[in-house]
Amino acid sequence: MNLLVSIALVLASTSSVTVQTADGNWSRLPSLQARGYDHLNSDFMTRLHQIASQGQCQLPGYSGNRLDLNLSFAAQYDPGGTLQRIVLPKLNCPEAEGLIGGALLEMMRGGDYRPTGKNPEGWYRGQFSFSFVGD
DSSP states (O other): OOHHHHHHHHHHHTSSOEEEEOOOOOTTSOBOEEOOOTTOOHHHHHHHHHHHHTTSSOOTTEETTEEEEEEEEEEEEOTTSOEEEEEEOOOSOHHHHHHHHHHHHHHHHTTSEEOOSOOTTOEEEEEEEEEEEOO
């Protein structure tokens, strides 16, 4: 198992946060406040690019030697503002889904995304995107 996948699984397992994939339309949920990408790891981006460039999986936004990943996701918070769940779109690529889920969990814990308090049910929509050009 790849080191990054192991890290993503450890992050998810040591937390009470559920990370899952599902098909859905989250466009009507209020947006999370995006505060930057301070906790996005370059090794993560490199590994996702490798997965796409080696043909392990077809990732959205991969063309030629460039990965322009742009995904929406849903996040649920409890009434006290504690993250409970992250829902990613299905990519039919368990390794990539695990990496993205782990990266989002780390970013959300680090404050890169925050709820605005606009949804009493605690559900919000986030946008996760980056560009990476391989060698």
